[in-house]
Structure formats: C-alpha cells, structure tokens
Amino acid sequence: MAVLGILGIIIIFFLFSFAYNSFNWTKKDYENEEPQEDYYVIDDFPDQVEVTVLQKEIYNYLLLAKRATFRQLELATDCEQKDVDNLVFLGVLKLVEVQSTIKQKKLINIGIGIAVIIGIALAFYAANYYLMVRINLRYVGILFYGGLFIVLATAYFGKFVQMRQKDLLFVTFGVTGLVMLTVIFYIIFGGRTYFHAQAYSELITVSSETFSSDVKTVNVNTLPIVDKAYGEKLGSLKLGEYPGIGSEFEAGEYSDIIYNGEQYLVAPLEYRGIFKWFNNNDIGTPGYIMINKVTADTTLVNLRETDGQGMIYTPSAFFGQDLVRYAYFNGMYQYRLEQQFFEIDDDGNPYYVLQYSVPTIFINGGRDIVKVAVVNAITGEIGIYDPDDVPSWVESVYAPDLLLTQLNYWGSLQDGWINSIFTQRGVLQPSNGKRTIMNDGELYYFTGLTSAGSDESTIGFVYMNTRTKETKLYEFPGATEQAAMNKALTLLPQNNISTSFPIPINVNDTPTYFIAIKGEDGRILRHVFMSVQELEVNGMGETKAKAYTAYLQRLGSTSTSDLVEISGPLTDRTSYVLEGNTIYWIEIDDDEWYIVDVSSFDNTDMMYFISLEIGDTFTGNVQGNTVIEMNLEE
Template sequence: MKGMMKVKLVIALLVVIAVAIFYYVSLPAINIHATETWKFIFLILAVLFVLYIVRKAKIAGQSKIELSFIKEYTGLKIGVIVFLLFLAVYVAGSILSSPIVNAAKYQKLLKVEEGEFTEDIKQISYDQIPLLDRDSASILGNRKMGSLVDMASQFEVSELYSQINYKGEPVRVTPLRYADTIKWLTNQKEGIPAYIKIDMATQDTELVRLSEGMKYTPYDHFHRNLKRHLRFRYPTYIFDDISFEIDEEGTPYWICSVADYKIGLFGGKTIGRVVLCNAVTGECTDYAVKDVPSWVDRVYSADLLVQLYDYYGSLKHGFINSVLGQKDCLTTTNGYNYLAMNDDVWVYTGVTSITSDQSNVGFVLMNERTMETKYYQVEGAIEDSAMSSAEGKVQNLGYTATFPLLLNITNEPTYFIALKDDSGLVKMYAMVNVQKYQIVATGDSVSECEKNYMELMKQNGVNAETKESDSVKKATGTIAKITDAVVEGNTHQYILLENDSDIYDVSVVDYLDIVRYGVGDTITFEYMEGEQANTVLGIEK
C-alpha cells in the first residue's frame, strides 16, 4: 500500500514538474481569450487522461486498452466528457468570434473620420522628410557596427529598427544583441551596452553608448528574457506587439501592447493596455491606452491598424457581401509607410475598391499611439503604379523604388519615392503626382527633385505657381558669412545675411552660380522655410 502511494506521489510530482517546465518555456497567458491557454489546458487534460488510463490498465492487468475498457470506469468517462466539453467551448468560441457571424461588430472596431488633405497634411521642410526605409536603415546600422572594433566581435545589430519621433525628428532606433550564446555568457553581467539611432532625414547614424547596459531584452535568457520577465509580472496579459523606443532623454524602453478582445472569446482584437519596460532596470509601468506618455509612438502596430481598416471598409453590408456582391467594399493597398505629424507616427496606406486594383479612391492615416484614423478622398494612382512610373524614369540605371510617402507639395497630393541601387543605398528621389501620375520628376537631391516636379506641373496645366506662393518666399540681402559643407556627397553653401538670423542652404549641384558670390555681395533668392536651415530654391541673376 505504501509502495503504491509512493508511486502515485512520484507520478504526481513528475507531472507537476513537466507542467512547470512547459509553462516556463512556452509562457502562455492565463486568460480565456488566449488560444495558447486553451492549448495548455488541452495538453494537461490529455496527459492526466493518459496517465489515468495507464494506471487503471495496470491495476486491471490489461496489456491492450480498448474502448470497452474505458467505458468500464466512471473516472475515464468523466475525463472524456470534460475534454470534449472544453473542445466544444473552444470550437464554439472560435466560430462565434469570427467576422462571419459578427460582421457589424468588426466593422465598428475602428472609428474613421473624414479629413481635409490641405488642412491636415502641411508641407514639411526637407529636413523632416524620412528618406530611408527600414532596409536602407539596416544597411547603415550594419555599416556603423562594422566600424566599431570594440563591439563588433561581441554584438550585432538587431533587425527591429522601430520608426519613432525623437525630439521632433523622424528616426529609427534599434538595440544591439548578443552575437551568440557564448557572447551572452561573457557579456550578460554588464548587459547590452548601446543602441543605434539613425536620422531618417539626414541619414546620420549614431551608436548611443549607455552608462549602464540593457539587461532585459528578447536576447537574454532565463529570468532576464523580456517575455519571461513580463509574463511573471503580468500572468493574465496577452502581449501583442513589442517595440523598442527611447524617451526624450534617450533611455531605452520596450513598449509592450496588451491585446484586448472585444468580440467573443478570440475575436475583435484591439489594444487595451500598454506596459512600458525599462530595458536597463526591468522596471515596468502599466498604463491604460489613453494614459500612455506622449513620447511613446507605437501602441498599435501598423499591421493591426491596416487589418482594422480592412474590416471597416469591407464589412459595411455584412460578411456575405464582402465575399460575393462586394458592393461598396474597400480595402487597403498592398503596403504602407509612415508619416511624422504633430509629434506622432501615422501609418499611411492607400484605399482601393475590392473589385478594382488599378486606382485608389483615397487614402487613410492611422495614428499608432491613439488609433485615430482619417480618410481622405483623393482619387489617383495606386502606389504600385507610382513606383513603376518612378522606376521607368531611371530604367537605364536599374534603380528600384521604395514604397511611397505621401507628401503635400504646394497643396498637391504627391508620392515621394526613394530610388535605390543594387546595394540598397538611396541614390535618387522621385515625385509622382497622385491624381496625374504621368507627372513624374526625379532628382539627385530632394530640392532638385521638387524643382523639376513643380516645373512639370506647370507644363501639364497644374497651377503650381499660385499654390507655391504660400510656402515659397523671397529674400534679398548682403552676405555677411558664407561657408561650405558636404552633405550626402554633395557640396552645400550655407549663407548668413546681414540683419537676418536665418541660415540659408544652397545646393551647389542645383545652383552652381552660388560660387560667384562672396561676403559683401548682394543676393536675391527664393527659399522654403526649414527647421534648421531654409532651403534655397532659386537664385536671381
């Protein structure tokens, strides 16, 4: 009898240890809305059921287990019923959570407002236009890492490259990570010592060294692994998207969005809360979405926002209509990009009819921090067509186009596209008019590209001159100081005029006549205001 008790205790202990190890490794949320929780329960029930059958078979001296044997024991029948009951709830919950039976609820998950393009999207200066996409940023980050002899052998660059606004400027930030497990063993005491910050407008790449290393990251192990650290602090939270950001002082944080399911058991996913985890100390702060600090840029991932808009656009007349009739059904195009506005990051994507993929009926901007969404009815070319037009302009060079940014150029909706060579580096820029996509201009610099674009608009009957007067200004004065610098391989002259505190930036490539001027000369030029320096658009002779 005592021997049997010992065996039962050993088996129970082994089961508990196995369950604990499985939980420690897989880290399921203890939440009925989490599918991994249900799978965890199914696994436990299955293990207990099998152990119970084996035990009963051993007592009965059965070497072969058949259905008739299971029917003989009430405990086994109860186990089967419990398992089937859980399975039935899971299946029913999945069906009742789907858009098939809840189309109206899915369609209302996202609130969309009508926007006015010229009022909401102001023309921005050149030093605020994010010229780099994620792939180009990755190339710059890896090059920067390769130049650091003291770190290159121990660390490598993570592929996160989160786009954020840092002190009003669009930047991408990404942490370093341990090169391998051995490097983690030798460096984990000090932690990850730095992160990389890339200015997306100037392409300046900086390795930011920390006074104390990051010790809570996805690249650590055991209790310092970020997901495990979060799970043990918040066992019921279903973490959806985790991004890397820095606050206004440059302190690294993990922004951990917590999923909230609005429809049934598993449907209608949005974001309910946000946990901010200090990457250095591991300190966590839990916020409701409305209370998240303003420096945080990414609460809702771009993929989630796009999915919510697709529900909004396609389910207006029910699920069946979205599949068969497709009346009034809209969907997003096959890509997105980011705009920095009002110190927030907005996801931009085009909107097209499900039944036609040749043109856009408009576009949407979706705020990654607040989920605020605005729709702009601007008919025109889809992004793919604009990209093809831009590539066609430089087909002799073989450059490839990045997914466009949407800019306001003299009140004209304009696709701005970076053109990259085979190595992934940005070599030229293109502007394509959204509504008249045959208007395509290219240039080696942004200023040259815009100058060519505005000339093309005039040639094609678009009244750019009138609209230009709001943003393009004229200055006349005596040169008090003039100096030169090389920016992105091109020479620029920076001018100070007497009794004028502004700095004026002249691209020598675009305006070679500037070399004729010196201190004391009188000069007249047109310019556009910028954050750090005004960009000269033309010099009067």
C-alpha cells in the same frame, strides 16, 4: 528559445506516454485482481499441541500455501469452520482481516496519488516556462493544456488508487471530447466575422479630413531619406567600426521614434546566440544604434562605457532575461503579444514597448490592444499601462499590422459579411504596403486605400496615429504607392535599382509622393517628387532640392492657376549652398522673400538674374515662395 519550447513539449509527451502505460498497468491489475477476503496464516504456537488429523492436514496445507482463505481451506481439506476456529483458539493459526489492510493501502495510495498530481502540476508549470500558454479562457490553448493535465493527473492518480479501467477511460474520453467540442464551438461561433460584421467594422473609427488643410506643406529640408532597409545598411556599417562589439552582437529590429523633435530609427544590439549570452548575461548588451532619418547620421550608443551597465532584458536573451518571458511572468500571462518595439526616452534610456491584445468580440474574435508593457532594458523595471495612459515619449502603442487588419475590416464589412464576399459594393481595402511617417510632430502609419479589385488606383490616403489609433482618411483619386514606385524606376534607366516606399507629402496643396531611388548597395541615386493624381508630373534630381525645384516647375506648367506673377524692385539678395547646389533668397519690394534654385534655370536666365542690381525690377512667376519662371526684360 524555440528549442526550449520544443523541450517542454517533449517533457509533456513523455508524461503522456507514461500515462498510457498506466492505463495498461491498471487494466492488468483489474483483470488479475483476486477477491479481497480475510485469510489465515500459521501463527507462533507452543511445540506441544494436540490436534486432529483434519487439523493436521489444514496445518500442512498452510505450510505450503503460506496464506489461504476459509474457502480455499475448505476446498483443499474438506474442513468446517469450527475446525479452523479451534486452530486459531490453540494459537496454531492466525486470522488476518484484510479490510483494515486495504484501507491502509488505499490511504497510502491516495497520498501517493496526490503527490503525483502535485508533481505533474510542477512539470506542467516547468513546461509552461517555455511554452508560455495564455491563461485566458478566450484562447483554446489553455483548454488543450488544461485538458492534457486532467488526463495525465487522472491516469496517475487512478494507478495508485486502483481506479477501474472504465472509470479512467470515462474521464479521458470525457475531457478530450469536451475540449474538442469547445474548440469547434470557438472556431465556428466564437466571434467570426459572418456573425459579427458590424462589430468588426467598428473596431477602428475613420474620419474624413481635407488633405491640404490637415497635412502641412512640406519643408524639403526635413524630408527623411532613410527608410528601414537603408537604415539596416547604415547600422551594419557603423557596427563594423567596432569589431569587438560586432563579433558578439548584431542590430535588432529598427523602430521609428521622435527624439528631440526629429525623426530617428533606433535598434538594440542583440546577442548573436546563446553562447554570446552566457559570456555577457551579467553585464548585458552594449547599447543601441540610432540613425537620424533626415541627415543619415548614425551613432552607436555604448551604455556599458558610459553607465557601466548594458541592456539585460532583450528579445535575444535566454531564460529569465528573455524579454517576452520576463513580461509574461510579470503580469502579461493572460494576453496575446502583438508586437514589440525598442524605444528610448527623452534622456536616451533604453526601453522595450510590448503591445498586448485580447479578443473584444464575443469569445475570441476582434482582438484589440488593451495593455502596453514598458520594460526598462537595463533594470527590468516594468510598467503596465492602458493604451491611453502610456508615458508621453512612447510612440508605438498600436501595432501596425493590427491596425491594418482593423482598417481592412472597416473597409470591407460596412455593408455586411455577405456583401464583402460576393457583391463587394463599396468594399475598400488597404493597398499593399505601409510606412511610418511624421506629420505635425506625431507619428502615423501611412497606407493607401483602394477599391476592391483595383490594382493601380487609390481613392485616397489613410493616416493612423501610432499612439492614439486616431485614423484619418484623405479622399482623392490617384495612383497607388506601388504604381508610383514602378513609375519612378522608369525615370532612371539602370539595372539593379530599387525604390523606397513613398512618403506622402503636401506640396502647395497637391498630394505628392516623395520616393528615393536606390542602387544595389543601398545608396540613394536620385530623389523623386511625383504627383499622386498624375504620375507624369514629376521631378527627379541627385539632391532633394533639385528634384523639388524640378517638380515645382512641372507642377506649375500643368496648373498655371497655381502660378502667381510677381514684379517689383529687388531690395535684398543672399545665397548659400545646399547639397552642392547654389540657392538664392531674394527680397522684392522690402516685403516677400523668394527662392531661386540655380539648377532649375538655364544660363540665359541666370545671366539675366545675376546682372540685376539692388533696386532693379525683377519679374517672374512663383509657386508658393519658389521662383518657377523668370520674365526676361527686352
């Protein structure tokens, strides 16, 4: 749609150039304008009329001039008024009173001028169909747009009513000057941080919480292994299985959602260009791709096959089916669009969630989400909600970039704008990067928080709820996400590898990063668990279970106070295979169950363990419910 927007600008530029010519035309008319007086013309009269020689001379002059005022006749023939009046009485001449003609002409010109203004208004509306100017005086765009309309309308209206050049210039420079002064006022005083630091710092409320009690202990089996970069590769592979679809459509932006209690990435299928839209706009795009973030299972949901109708209203569609334009002309014309996300409801129906903001500080400062538009991608049904009233299945109410901006204001402006620039006492800032995570059944935007100027250390984690904007700060010293990613790369000496952005988890009350090391093709090569507060304490493995067990062992060896010795009769034992690795569950003294991961112990330990029979005494050290060490009996 960018091409169509440029076309709208060209149309307005064409009108503007026409207005410039109107100024010149009007100026020429003004400079060449003759005095408006009554004038005489030859009238129909009988052939036989007696006239004087002077009257004959007047008659002959008008034969050549066609029309003349009394002043012109007087100069040409040296006549008097009575001579001319006598010719009018005889029916030789006729007096034309110009005042009535001028009035009629002015009325006609005013009517034409009004019609032209209406035409210009329609042209501006047509141009705005592509430009989608925010119709809100908090934004300077509407000032430019309205000012240009006034200048053009005045120019054309003035042309037809023969407005004086100086009046046209007065309106033009007056409107232009007023717009420029307003823009300058908006830029300097409209709502800048240096005048409203306190208000900016209060755009978001941050509460301090305890990480170990608020973030539940991790269940390794539910940790997601798919981030958006890996998801894009999985989606591309899935789309390649449908060559008929892949030739016309491509996966759009992926969104994080919770569907049936599990974490998913979902992405709509979008048109590959305007010609693909022309071929399919009556039935829409086929559907969407959904990826389970834990298992990596990827599904292409083809709505055209199941429901007979695809998604009509999408970001890649054109004209009235263009998602943003459709929302704009259905009530969202006065807000700023922050971001848009694709989501599905509990029944798998496709929707787009559009987040809209307005400035909340003075005139045009400190924007915040005020409206959320939820558009049914198939029917076009649109619901406009306040942030607190969105349907329960909608996850993306607040845009992550906007929340990070507000978090930065909170961290930097607590003690005023001057402190944030110069002394920077107590100034905090988000670390470089973010990720969407799930905690206790809700989605959060996660980022670290560092002191100003700090590159490697963090003062804690920040969780920002995607639905409510509730923001929690978990304070503890540690390494930033980037430092942890760099450390993970050193654990696997290979070329062309990369890491996922860390996921913060709670492992036995220890803040921990979970990181995936990926190969050049996007495949996960290793899983890594790493202590936030001590990067050297880490565990790496080809599976999550192996990496987790290795991490628990390292974590236990560095903090013996976390290890608990158990001893008692072995009352039950069972085993299963997880990700190619044998896992034992053992019951001690008909009371507690513990995990024994075969990959975490050497042959001597396992020979001892396997030799135990039900009723024999087992002794070892555990962390949580995981066996870290076995105490072999002599």
